[in-house]
Amino acid sequence: MIYNTIIIGGGTSGLMCAYQLAQAKVDFLLIEKNESLGKKLLITGGKRCNVTNNLDVDTFIQNLTLPHKRFLYSLLENFGPSDILNFFAENNCPLVLEDNLKYFPKSNRSQDVLNVFLNKIPMNHVKLNTAITKIYKDGDIFIVECLNDKFKSRNVVLATGSKSYPHTGSSGDGLKFAKDLGIDYTDFTPAETHIYSNQVVKELSVLQGYSLKNVVVRIKGRNKKAQGDVLFTHFGLSGPAIMHLSEDIYDCLQNQKVILQIPLGSHSREEIDDLFNISRTKNMTILKTLEQCTTKRIANLLLEIGQIQNKNINEISKTTIQKLKDALLGYEITVDRVQDVTKAFVNKGGISTRELSPKSMETKRIANLYCIGETVDLHGPIGGYNITIALSTAVAAAKNIIKNNSQD
Known part of the structure; x- marks a missing residue:
């Protein structure tokens, strides 16, 4: 069987990408090495989940220290904090403002944020407890190998996270795959710690x-x-x-x-x-x-x-x-x-934005390979920035996959 898309990583960005593909009825497989989805999402913000903030796009980007922060303009214009606010409201998980900056779920439960995705992602499109060992391309088809199986797809989305809190599944696997595929990256280092x-x-x-x-x-x-x-x-x-x-x-x-x-x-x-x-x-x-x-x-x-x-x-x-x-x-x-990179709240580094299209998160070197979320060298301070970036990059990738699928 050849899937349209394989998403590697069931964290925030992987979940949002899967949500978008499921809504568009695009065939996909979400592969997660943990026994459950969204483990890191559940502990963020003191288990309350600071989903986003109330900043306009210009102010949001101005507050970042990244030298390449302008990469985010088109992404956030397409799906930024106000869109995230509407997205969760439409999915019966209203967000409330605190300290005139941060948005949390009204229930104060990160589980409710995760449920927005779990309620719409068919579990028969999810494979848990599956660690990927290798990714390569055979013609136009990606081969995704794990210990005891292999999967094929036309698109691959790397949503493997950083090295922050590895017990949740974020162990920097995306950089290993990037190296194997010849994609440029910077090693993860601690930030916001x-x-x-x-x-x-x-x-x-x-x-x-x-x-x-x-x-x-x-x-x-x-x-x-x-x-x-x-x-x-x-x-x-x-x-x-x-x-x-x-x-x-x-x-x-x-x-x-x-x-x-x-x-x-x-x-x-x-x-x-x-x-x-x-x-x-x-x-x-x-x-x-x-x-x-x-x-x-x-x-x-x-x-x-x-x-x-x-x-x-x-x-x-x-x-x-x-x-x-x-x-x-x-x-x-x-x-x-x-503090060690594995215990830092955020990581600096990841796949270089020079390798990616800012409108689709597709790699320039390899067609139909996408990199989203913390796997990419995009990060911000604590205060809803990083989940916003994860969701925004995921939507961009999903929209491009959906558009290409409709043209096939």
Whole structure:
């Protein structure tokens, strides 16, 4: 038997592709190596599933750090956040807005998101517990081999995910297939994840569980920064700003030592200078001076780390004052490592977009081979970006397959 399409991977993008083909009555086979579909989808967003966000296409793309982010324009114009909102509403899974950005299912259950697909994908078109070992093309027909069987199809869709959370099935298989097929790719690396720092553990342990609000974190000596909250943890640092910067931190760590500069308050250099000058005229203690610039906990910690006695500010040396000001503006923290690629929320890397048509996700080298979802070098921050990209790329591939099928 020769299928019209074989979809490899039963995650978010594979499910959406299968849904679209099923609705169009295109013959397909969805192959998944796990015992069930959508395992990663079920755990995303704390098992609530942040499906998409409320951003327009321009803002969505502007918020990405990808150098090739313009690749997504036609995809999101065709099927973006507003279309996703309508899609789930039409499938009896309404989404509700939180924090004026993220859309979650009204039920707060990721299972309901998964059910949208399971309710429309015929299970006789699904093969579970089947790991693919090889893909190749014989003339116009793809041969998809597994351990004990082989399948044939006119189209193949790679929807195998990244290396993030391999227990859900995402183990980077798509890159092995890409290599075998001569498709260019970049190895997966961690993104949107935590960092480890012995300095934080030893020097800043009293700040464990403490958050700095809406600060700009910089990588010292590099033109890399991110804005958001920073959380001090028992192993290092986390929070939106750290997670968003983590992929750059990982890249920098490959070649050099990485030091982060993290403001310990919200004041500018000029404001801090003014506050210190006012303190001098009022003969305030150095602790009271610092408390005007940051929290009491951090002010005490800075004196403890610097072994500075709480004396009148006018008795403190200029060198010590400057060090305290520098710490307030950008406390320097050495990074030891970034969370492993398999435990990162998102992965950077994947099949190169240069290999793909931005309107159909079909590879340029091999006709009727499509790559979608996290298998492709497309990713964004936490906040509905990555599921949106997965759904958008899946719809583009499915529409092209459906169009070609109708012309046969």
